[in-house]
Amino acid sequence: MVSRIGKEIEISPVELASRMAKKAKINLASGSPDPKLIPVKDIQESYIEVIESYRDKAFSYPGAGGQEDLIREIENYLPFLGLRKGNNEIMVTSGAQHAMELLGKYFLENDVIAVENPTFIETFNALKLRSSVNIPINLDQNGLQIDQLKDILKIISIKLLYVIPNCHNPAGVVLSEDRRKELVELAEKYNFYIIEDDPYRPIAGKVPPPIKYFDKYGRVVYVSSFSKILAPGLRVGFILANKEIAEKIALIEQLDFSTSTINQYVISNLLKKGVITSRMEYIHDYYMKKLNILKDSLIDEGFNDFTRSECGFFQLIDLKKDSWKVFEEALKLGLSFVPASPFFLKGGETMARLSISVATEDEIKTGVKLLKKAISTQ
Amino acid sequence: MVSRIGKEIEISPVELASRMAKKAKINLASGSPDPKLIPVKDIQESYIEVIESYRDKAFSYPGAGGQEDLIREIENYLPFLGLRKGNNEIMVTSGAQHAMELLGKYFLENDVIAVENPTFIETFNALKLRSSVNIPINLDQNGLQIDQLKDILKIISIKLLYVIPNCHNPAGVVLSEDRRKELVELAEKYNFYIIEDDPYRPIAGKVPPPIKYFDKYGRVVYVSSFSKILAPGLRVGFILANKEIAEKIALIEQLDFSTSTINQYVISNLLKKGVITSRMEYIHDYYMKKLNILKDSLIDEGFNDFTRSECGFFQLIDLKKDSWKVFEEALKLGLSFVPASPFFLKGGETMARLSISVATEDEIKTGVKLLKKAISTQ
Known part of the structure; x- marks a missing residue:
């Protein structure tokens, strides 16, 4: 009865994960820029x-x-x-x-x-x-x-x-x-x-x-x-x-x-x-600092096997386990991220997107520890 | 090479008439609300x-x-x-x-x-x-x-x-x-x-x-x-x-x-x-006053044969002549309106859309006189 778009449109899994993630204390899910930076x-x-x-x-x-x-x-x-x-x-x-x-x-x-x-x-x-x-x-x-x-x-x-x-x-x-x-x-x-x-x-x-x-x-x-x-x-x-x-x-x-x-x-x-x-350099440095903390924390916690993110908000990592199941476990621990399979046209079932955009430095460090814990329960 | 929309989209004739109309002193073309009313x-x-x-x-x-x-x-x-x-x-x-x-x-x-x-x-x-x-x-x-x-x-x-x-x-x-x-x-x-x-x-x-x-x-x-x-x-x-x-x-x-x-x-x-x-009544009255002036002016100038507009910005009238030709003549006299044929799926070649939205009361009266003059040259 409706158009192809009308038939095929569905709620974005990213949006869905973000909504579920809202209850979590530590937000490594968001794709929004850090609100603290809005002038x-x-x-x-x-x-x-x-x-x-x-x-x-x-x-x-x-x-x-x-x-x-x-x-x-x-x-x-x-x-x-x-x-x-x-x-x-x-x-x-x-x-x-x-x-x-x-x-x-x-x-x-x-x-x-x-x-x-x-x-x-x-x-x-x-x-x-x-x-x-x-x-x-x-x-x-x-x-x-x-x-x-x-x-x-x-x-x-x-x-x-x-x-x-x-x-x-x-x-x-x-x-x-x-x-x-x-x-x-x-x-x-x-x-x-x-x-x-x-x-x-x-x-x-x-x-x-x-x-x-x-x-x-x-x-x-x-x-x-x-x-x-x-x-x-x-x-x-x-x-x-x-x-x-x-x-x-x-x-x-x-x-x-x-x-x-x-x-x-x-x-x-x-x-x-x-x-x-005039904001470009400062904002780049601001996010890079958080991104480096994320990468360092991942390495500290033994996640060595990932393609290093160079800039922006996101780091993709392989959890080696079903990322939706780890996501559910992480939510219980107060951590959110985005299971990355929706981003893949093929594969990606064990991948996770971690974001540093809105998290503080401490939250990033704690978040990675919680992620490791969530994985270990699987 | 492109989609149907990409192929078929074209500049709106209303937009086109509006652009041409910009040079005219008396604007009976606009579909925009009166800027004087914006709070x-x-x-x-x-x-x-x-x-x-x-x-x-x-x-x-x-x-x-x-x-x-x-x-x-x-x-x-x-x-x-x-x-x-x-x-x-x-x-x-x-x-x-x-x-x-x-x-x-x-x-x-x-x-x-x-x-x-x-x-x-x-x-x-x-x-x-x-x-x-x-x-x-x-x-x-x-x-x-x-x-x-x-x-x-x-x-x-x-x-x-x-x-x-x-x-x-x-x-x-x-x-x-x-x-x-x-x-x-x-x-x-x-x-x-x-x-x-x-x-x-x-x-x-x-x-x-x-x-x-x-x-x-x-x-x-x-x-x-x-x-x-x-x-x-x-x-x-x-x-x-x-x-x-x-x-x-x-x-x-x-x-x-x-x-x-x-x-x-x-x-x-x-x-x-x-x-x-709180603005609804005042704004209705404001436009109705101008719309009534337009209708009265049309009758005064001998345009009796039109379906009376009841509210809003527009009055449609039959010029009984090709409205694009009258439009060109009117522009020379400093008057703009919108030739209404683009609004019709069939017919409408001699119709004109007159708008009272941005014109003053005096402009409306003068505009109708100029319209009559433009028609008479055809």
Whole structure:
């Protein structure tokens, strides 16, 4: 009786685990940025300034494609992400998730696509629900295993590839520069598009330039977000894409027309004042310190066998036991994490995603001890 | 190479006319509420209060389906729209357009649907681009001609019917109470759903209860917006639907995740303080005065042959000449309106939509004179 999306949509297992995890004292489950880092005072000042400067204009209908001041400010912001506008256009969205939904709507109609295994399933859902086949490409320490992709491309034609190049969710790895360059060439050679979902770049520290940076062909659509560097609740992000795609996406955005006008002015104001760019180093260091504590704690507790996360919020580890069962046991001990099987298109039944985003340093240390205890009961 | 939506999406002719109309001095084209009515000070106060009360929580990720305080406040607001919650659920959206997009995604996969002729094409697009056949049902002074619909239903099965019951855009008519009741019975008898798009209800004055009010069967999905009564730029609206539909829509909303958390708190705050409900009568009277001036001016200038608009922003009239040609002539004279053919699934080539929303009383009077002049040159 309803559409394919209506039939297939279901509650995200990540969301489910997060809800169950709410009762736990130690939260190694959250994908949200640390609330302590949200610059409430700066944002409040910005709302006041914007309303006083623009009055009713700040509350009018948003224009298609994004508010002009904001687009100009984002253009100035691109170099901080290792990017330049070039022949591309900027298209404002209601966050990166909304961007992915617009791209799914634009590109896909039961097509064959490729995706990292594991991937961030919540965002990927916007593509998954509109594709017929999802080909998983495994990750290693340097990101997507490009040789696997090449083998696939020799025999199967894909419409697009979805990649999270920096501080991967859930794997924590960073795609190497060589692979970034090669991906662009493969996209041109085999006629597919790359969706480069890069929400962690503003807090990633030193990482190679975006795949989009090497894109001579207009094959890469770059998706960015202010959720990690500023706050998720304003729902503003953007796409950088070639003119044809960006213009179409702006038209498709009229179907939902969801990006708040005033929030666009506020992000623009914060970019102009340097509030966003001046935070990048500090916030990277803040999370890196916690991530290093997590990695050290894991090693201290005897978990040696894991691919080291390089940045962002997450560390993926193999519990060597059914991770949902360990999760249930951990909850009893007051610890939450996310069983990682939902992130995998194949495998992953014993994997766990540990997050340092909202936990304190002490909580991380205690959390790892509790995790070991939870595993030992299995 | 791209999806059906990617192929078929195009710039809305209404948007196009609005852009061309920007240069005109007298604006009878706009579909935006009068900026003079936006309570900038109240909204600013509300942002400050919300940020000071909720701090970082106001900027966290929005939960699926909407923020709890807001849902409670909307429940209290329903009686002001002639509604009660009953067995239904409230689901917060980023405005009514976003609601329509979510509903299109949920219900439609190349289905047959029925729609008023004319209809508001921009909103309807979210349904149109996902349906195979759109059956037009003509309007009269009492709204959708239900006998036409009944004739259709005897021979064709439809998935849903899209209706704008109050202060219709572009026709200005109000659907009669009898027809509202009968629509619910028809939906049950012929197994279809009704999408009741009711953005003008808060400024409609005395109108019959919503179709949803008579819905014993869970067949009606009610869509509301704060754009007309408060301001469009916050992008907050809601759906009232039976539990099954509302829960699915909340999951589908996770695909775009676009509704700003802080703006939900602000709308909740304004509802709680009565800022929204206390404006309803005044704003209705304000627009009615301008609408009456338009109707009187039309009669004064000899346009007698039009179905009188009952509320809202719009009056539809027959120019008896190609309305795009008259539009071009009017622009030269400094007047803009919207040629109404894009609103019609059939016919409408000589129709014009005149709007009183942003024009002053004097501008309305002068505008009608200029319109007559533009017609006479044809």
